[in-house]
Amino acid sequence: MSEPVTESALRGVKKAIQDFVAPEIRDLKGEISKLNTRIGGLEKLSDTQFRAIRDQQEAHFRALMAAIGESKATMELNAFKMVSALTERVAVLEATRQ
Secondary structure (H helix, E strand, O other): OOOOHHHHHHHHHHHHHHHHHHHHHHHHHHHHHHHHHHHHHHHHHHHHHHHHHHHHHHHHHHHHHHHHHHHHHHHHHHHHHHHHHHHHHHHHHHHHHO
16 A cells, blocks of 8 residues: 655655755764864863963062062151150250259
C-alpha cells in the first residue's frame, strides 16, 4: 500500500532540512566555538590588565601612606624642636628674673 501524500511530503521536508540546515548548524557551532575561545582569551587578557592596574594602585597607595607617615614624623620633629626652643627661652627668662 502506498503512503499518504502528507507523510511523503513530511519526509521530503525533513530530508531538505537535514540536507541544508544541519550543515549550517554544524558551521554555526564551529563559529560559536571559535568565538568562545576568543572570548576566553580576551577574559584572560582583561584579568591580566586589571591585576596590573590593581598592583599599580596598591603600590601608589603604599607610597602615599609612606609619604604621609614621613610627613607626620617631620611635623612631630618640628613641633618638638619648637617646644624645645621655647622651653630653653622660658628657662633663660626664669633664670634672669631670679
